[in-house]
Amino acid sequence: MLQVAGIRREQLYSPNHVGNDALIFMQTVEQLTELGVIVKIYEEQDLGTIQIKENFIFSMAQGVEGTKRLLELEEKGKFIINSPRGSINSYRANMVKILPSKGIPFPKSYVVSIAEKNKITFKSFNARKIWVKRGDVHAVHREDVTLVYSEDERKNIFLEFEKRGIKKAVLQEHLYGDVIKFYSIVGRPFFHWYYLNGINHTPFEEGKLIELANKSAVALGLDIYGGDAVVSDNGDISIIDINDWPSFAPVREEASKHIAKLIFQKIKSL
Template sequence: MKNIEILGVHRNKQFSPNHIGNDDAIFSLTAQALEKTGCNISICSEDEFLKMEKVSQRFIFTMARQKEVVKKMQDLEKSGTVIVNSAFGIENCFRTNMTNGLVDNQIPYPKSFVVPTSYSGDEVFEQLPGKGFWIKRGDFHAIHKEDVTFAYTKKEAKEILREYSLRDIPDAVISEHLVGDLVKFYGVYGTDFFFWFYPYDLNHHKYSAYEEINGKSLYHSFEENNLKTLANASAEVLGVDIYGGDAIVGKDGSFHIIDLNDWPSFAPCRDDAAVFIAKRIVQKFTQKP
């Protein structure tokens, strides 16, 4: 990789709710690891990237999420630019796309329905088991705490949908509430790196109110390799190499993926993760088409 010119496109702060510093840190550590391989790294923001009339680098690593940036990167990929994560994978991680992608590929996922935010019926709610519903904006990731909200009743759920509609959010994912332990994981596809933990034990979660709904961890026994296999399969389905997510572990040790994100913060393990992320980026940049 010596003397290869690489462009790194940072994530805008608005797409790092409560994790701005953590996202900055993993991006910087990855850039440093790439520089140690002899690469020449140039860094820009998402806004600066949009202003570029021509992108001279054929290799890009990015944490970008702005939709206009994702579209520009997809056009570059069609023309031969190699990007990690792929902009097509980034788009696949938008909530509605993620839900459809995982369900269509038989990845264990909560029973869910994608509905327009104008939805006011009852039939969707009547088909979801358990008590309460998760309402999640479908067109993007969670930026505000209301973008992932637990509703105890149909009436409350419909109010959340109405609020989304007023914010011009076109669709939402309505999911059943699963009982079990919440675990968070980070992985780098194509490498041995995989890390998981109980986020409430480390006080590592974007919105503290979720703990009251999910409850304390009961530490159900499960096979770590099975979680890793399922997480990697989810990343492969969505087309992302650098990923993280959340799963619910049931009493019987089974898993359901409830979220899969492109390039999260890796905060509890970023020093180790950055080395593997850089390794995967080099793999992608040097592999033959």
Template sequence: MISILGVTRKSRFSPNHVGNDAAIFNEVILKLTEKGASVEICNEDEFLAATTVKQENILTMGRTKTLVKKLQILQSSGAHVLNSGFGIENCFRKNMTLKLLEGGIPYPKSIVISTVADIQSIFEKLKGKGVWIKRGDFHAIHKEDVTFAGSLREAQHILNEYALRGIKEAVISEHLSGDLLKFYAVRDTDFFFYFYPYEHNHHKYDLYQQINDEVVHFPFDLVKLKQAANSAAELLDVHIYGGDVIIDSNGDFHIIDLNDWPSFAPCRTEAAEAIAQMVYHKFTEKNHNAERTS
């Protein structure tokens, strides 16, 4: 029997998806126990307060920066962690942007900038309909953490507000026109689910829909999208992931966001089974390998 510690996610890291995030986690845990795993659950604060962790296998939705560092230390000492603590950190906005651009993943033109800088030259370089300004140090927690600016004055104001909030860096990305598509996937499995969120009222903030174009259903190559998503997940070192894509009128696409362990809300049952199978296989395989080398 494999022993697993499951770490839940703080509600502040689940904007508009607290219930959905808890639901997918609980369903995965249930399926793991049905497969014979022994699972102990704790929250982020309890995990951080623990002086020792007896389990060698950790399944986590946690995102607190101190928690991520603790996961990394445990991993470096031989613990098996999904998603990897290093992968979770790679999904912080600045890290994700730089890694995906460097890795050749189709991603919007983007520039990392200090929040106390003058944004004029960057705005003019990326200008089109406008630019997206995103906090660079973390995921979006508040709706202001990902903001559209249609003018230079608006862009500078948003950047200044970030500085006042203590956010030191921002990612400035070009605005891309086209269909917004959301996907969920589990690496090393065949599971891949996609849908158009505006058609299912599954978007975090109504303002985004007003800025993005209406859905046209431009044709695109699903195989290529799956390959790009998988390559992005490998680059970032995450196994349980999801993201957002813009598909233009030519069928070309750009991944605009990729997250560690999203809600999987529209496909929870199928996703939970895929996640549980992958996790059980990975932990069992690693435990057997560790026994052979000990």
């Protein structure tokens, strides 16, 4: 029988989604068990102190230290999904460079060192409002993704980041239009989307959204992913965020079956 390790996400990296992240993980474990796979569960926070003997790993880890440890294991020959390289690429400071370089429509963004807090400012955008986002891991705190309307607000967020030891921030153009949230699994016939704000419901080409989402995931090196897009008033689509293994909360039961089948198929093909 196939034996795999499953890495459960540390709660710190599940802000507002602790229960949902735990559920998609456990439902994936259940689905793999039904496929005849033996799963041994590990905790992300223990990765630095434990030995993982299994050669196949599926992981929801997102923290810097846990991801580094998984990268070491991958470099030693273990198969990991999502790959820790994909997780690192999806950190914002990396993602905002990778996606535009692959031709993905993406908002204008600057990666700024907190130590050079005045190098790029609110005025650099000539806009009424911009986003300030922490540049490393995904949001774990209320201020980690903040819409600001002035230079004073931007400075205050930077001071908050500095106090918390955050080294980089992303300043990002605010795009106007319908915000869409989506979930997908590369290589599986599964794609779910819905309007997040429902302001205009501008018509758009669904096939184009699927194409851009999958192209973004492949560019980052992710198999199990979600994200956000904005549809402008003329129907153009821009990707604004890609997430490494989200909770799939609205479609968890269906998604867990596809995730388990993807993991099973990947392992069997090696």
